[in-house]
Amino acid sequence: MATLPNPPSTPPAHPAPQRQRESGFPSSTTTASSLRALFLRAVDPSRPASWSAAVADLLSSGDAVAALATFAAAVRANPAALRPALPPALRAAAAATSLAAGRQLHLLALRSGLFPSDPYSASALLHMYHHCSRPMDARRAFDEIPDPNPVIITAMASGYVRNNLVYHSLDLFRAMIASDSASVVDEAAALVAFSASARVPDRGVTASLHALIAKIGFERNAGVVNTMLDSYAKGGSRDLEAARKVFDTMERDVVSWNSMIALYAQNGMSAEAIGLYSKMINVGGGIKCNAVALSAVLLACAHAGSIQTGKRIHNQVVRMGLEENVYVGTSVVDMYSKCGRVEMASKAFRKIKEKNILSWSAMITGYGMHGRGQEALEIFTEMKRSGLRPNYITFISVLAACSHAGLLDEGRYWYNAMKQEFGIEAGVEHYGCMVDLLGRAGCLDEAYSLIKEMKAKSDAAIWGALLSACRIHKNVELAEISVKRLFELDASNSGYYVLLSNIYAEAGMWKDVERIRLLVKTRRIEKPPGYSSVELKGKTYLFYVGDKSHPQHMEIYSYLEKLLERMQEAGYVPNTGSILHDLDEEEKESALRIHSEKLAVAFALMNSVPGSVIHIIKNLRICSDCHTAMKFITKITEREIIIRDLQRFHHFKEGLCSCQDYW
């Protein structure tokens, strides 16, 4: 149902009379607005270029529908306008994702002979089909083009990436390199190739593309290298040195800085990310920080638990008036949640103007991580009321919140509702949450049946959740089953050996404890270095087990000794059951005394403002002895201690910890 506009020389006082057309073109109201635009621009109907400029202008001003209407008017007024106006019209159809309009334009291009001979129309046509999620239609058209030029091939390649056909895209790029001299690989082509390589698991792709563009001489080109940095970031590559080297020598723009900061942030190198952010602001050579930079650096603060730095960045967000921005706002929510300030997170959340599904998810997750399940579910209810439909990710947040808060009935309810009411198939993440929830609640058999019935392939997280539950509820039989599966998936993770040994020890099965201990020895299982970090006056301090690298370490150890004495007077008994190594009891106790959590807490007690919250980040799970120790330290010092580990927040304040493992 569409109309063609009247010729612009006779402006209608009333809406233009309706005229039937095949389909796909816009309605009369838009026609009126497009006419207005034409008058503002003073189009000369006799000049085809004038028409095409009008179409392009309307498109770039964001009114794709008006651009299409104007195209229709142009062709009617002057058939010669078809050739120059067709490419921007196709782009307008792409922007409006109007397949009907696009197909009509395709037909027009065929009838007028512009397709496949005119490369400008051809590339725009492929672009249109890809934007309308019709990659195979694009493919059919592409195959009809006798000798596609690099622009056309790049249009095809980027469309494949857009439609998740990454390997098709890389194939085109490979053919491009092989067929001709490498000179056809221009900036846009290289860019698309990197955006494709960012989406494949094989990291070798990025590295080999890197070598190629170095050969062509694009290594300083901001556009190309920025995409490459992203590609390195997505792959979780450990080889950040190579990326940093390029960054240091290239001609950097805002995006380069943002990409490099994000690269560090996404790979857990928070200090580097924050450092680079400061460098950008201070010596970036006139580079202005923007919303993307703020989001990236907030992620780094969240990861490192750097609340002071995070607050500073938040101030910057407020100064720049970006509190309402949905991306930045969501990052602020995430940062405050992960830094243990869920009230601040909630305040920031309320400031976001147009909350999207991820904003809501972040807030649900925030409450969930802190064991505040009811509030998480209230946010979830509010989200649904606002008209947003929960998706796969939302239900991960909801079920995780239920599991962290031990809300068994609610968790069961929403798990079923997810499938029945919302038609979402449960994935490994959902199963992981449910196994954790059921397992902690003691419904071990139900958890086990759930794993057996799941369609998706079970992963280590799921069996690991079941194993932890077996520890809490002392189920040796199921623990052995879980460990068998875990060893098939990843036999090198020391955590499983420790848990199983704990379970045997608590059941008094000392022969089996011995067997596991031997296994650890013969398999040469190494515990990855655990660390605890704490932020003081904006600086982050990292402690490993028995760490002596800190200049104050002598004071820290003697402070800790005194603290331990007072703790033992208060009734603390070291829990040596979780130590696997072959040590006597006394050696075990001294091994426990120097756990990184204890060093970090001693350091924080010595140096922080009295009364302030001590917030520690642990890269592995907190051990049961440290958990017990923190309860006593809280009692003695009357300081609030929060430890965030891989799994959840541990709040040490009068039985507040919701982890259920150790209380």
Next chain:
DNA sequence: CTAGGGTTAG
């Protein structure tokens, strides 16, 4: 003269 281009969030 016109066409193909990327970074942030669980």
